[in-house]
Amino acid sequence: MKENPIRSLPGIPTLLALVITALAAAALAVKAVSGGYPGLLVVAVLLVVGVIFVAAGFYMVEPNQAAVLALFGKYVGTVKDNGLRWNNPFYTKKKVSQRVRNFESGKLKVNELDGSPIEIAAVIVWQVIDSAEAVYNVDDYESFVHIQSESALRAMATSYPYDQHEEGQLALRSHAAEISQHLQDELAERLADAGVRVIDARISHLAYAPEIAQAMLQRQQANAIIAARTRIVAGAVGMVEMALAELQKNGVVHLDEERKAQMVSNLLVVLCGERATQPIVNAGTLY
Secondary structure: OOOOEOOOEEHHHHHHHHHHHHHHHHHHHHHHHHHOOHHHHHHHHHHHHHHHHHHOOEEEEOOOEEEEEEEOOEEEEEEOOOEEEEOOOOEEEEEEEOOOEEEEOOOEEEEOOOOOEEEEEEEEEEEEOOHHHHHHOOOOHHHHHHHHHHHHHHHHHOOOOOOOOOOOOOOOOOOHHHHHHHHHHHHHHHHHHHOEEEEEEEEEEEEEOHHHHHHHHHHHHHHHHHHHHHHHHHHHHHHHHHHHHHHHHHOOOOOOHHHHHHHHHHHHHHHHOOOOOOOOOOOOOOO
């Protein structure tokens, strides 16, 4: 089922023609009553009935709206011309909004790729682009969009971990653009048969489930501490290497292996310690 544009008559000229016809019918009725012409009265009555019947064909089409026309259950076409329009009075008219719409899904509780329960929600921006498919391919296209959006969000959430554990791995928290594109592609595939185009899809809420939130917070803090310590140690080792190289290059002091080890130990304590160090003056020798 694809959208088929159909022509419609402008409503204002048609309405004026009906008004003129109704006035003519009224004039004939007056003349028939006053002059005793029963034939004219019958014509006047028929004109009035015709005007009432034709008036049933009027309908309004607002901007960014389409009217889907059907004749006794058979799809005839779609009218997108704005304003007051007229078509066959036997046509049934169903209005379909083609404005851009959005909604936020409810918070879904799902298990991410690693099996941890998380809460996730998304904002979906969508638009009907084929009114015939929206009306006839699905029973209720708005409900269809909402249900399929939650289904796609659930499927997407189970395909990625919450946090990035390996270099180059996509994660829900660290790769928002890639995750949004995946969700948008998933929705576009699911909603194509309903004549709906997905304009944007982005995660609006992402968190661990309450029952594991505290444990995961401690895990994240531990990972952050380990990463910070690793960087501090790497920097300290580099500074020690640089200090030893400069001392040896400039010939300031000649250190044997034991003195080098002592110096490295002292520098690492100074550079890696969390608190300020207290200097100790050695008035004697190392031995």
